Amino acid sequence: MKWTRDSFFAVAVLALAMPATAQTFGLKLGLNTSTWVEQPNPGTRYTHLQRPVGGLFVVFRSPIEKVEFQAEALLSMKGTKAENLNLENVARYVEIPALARVVVARVHRSEIFVDGGASLGLLLSVVTTRPAPNPVMIDITREFAKADTAFCFGGGARTGRITVDARFSIGMRNLIKGVANAKFTDRTFAVTAGVISKQAAK
Numbered sequence: 535m536k537w538t539r540d541s542f543f544a545v546a547v548l549a550l551a552m553p554a555t556a557q558t559f560g561l562k563l564g565l566n567t568s569t570w571v572e573q574p575n576p577g578t579r580y581t582h583l584q585r586p587v588g589g590l591f592v593v594f595r596s597p598i599e600k601v602e603f604q605a606e607a608l609l610s611m612k613g614t615k616a617e618n619l620n621l622e623n624v625a626r627y628v629e630i631p632a633l634a635r636v637v638v639a640r641v642h643r644s645e646i647f648v649d650g651g652a653s654l655g656l657l658l659s660v661v662t663t664r665p666a667p668n669p670v671m672i673d674i675t676r677e678f679a680k681a682d683t684a685f686c687f688g689g690g691a692r693t694g695r696i697t698v699d700a701r702f703s704i705g706m707r708n709l710i711k712g713v714a715n716a717k718f719t720d721r722t723f724a725v726t727a728g729v730i731s732k733q734a735a736k
Contacts, residue, residue, distance in 0.1 A: 563588035564726025568612035585611035
């Protein structure tokens with residue numbers, strides 16, 4: 535509970551700081567398509583799982599023309615399907631990406647950008663489920679690392695108050711504790727759409 539409380543406290547602090555320091559800020563919502571990669575020798579066949587992601591984003595000014603910095607506070611659900619075991623593993627994280635953003639084209643109130651950086655994920659819970667005819671739901675949070683880090687890169691477009699982006703994230707840390715001779719990392723492709731605050735968009 536303390537870990538969850540501290541995670542949401544960090545998100546609240548970021549949200550309160552946005553209006554005073556940001557060039558633009560707003561809300562975004564989208565879809566994660568994720569899976570796990572097991573190394574060195576996969577014992578389970580993992581496939582992709584789709585789950586929602588959403589939260590706050592803020593873009594800060596930079597002294598360098600066309601370069602900006604973007605921070606986000608997201609509630610993110612992701613995981614994988616273990617096909618040969620007929621199981622779905624779904625993890626919930628508070629994710630805090632920190633990105634450098636470069637505008638590559640700009641026309642009037644529209645722009646195209648690329649971005650890249652790192653993300654910190656604070657684990658809230660992990661549940662494994664098996665569908666009918668013999669449904670199972672088990673909380674396996676204790677078996678997972680409390681934090682995950684990832685390298686992120688992608689791009690998107692903004693027109694007026696609407697922004698759309700796509701991003702690929704490569705997990706860097708082992709997700710599951712106590713599994714000898716195996717490392718489990720996350721791969722996630724996220725597509726989101728956001729609305730910029732009317733005041734920030736002026």
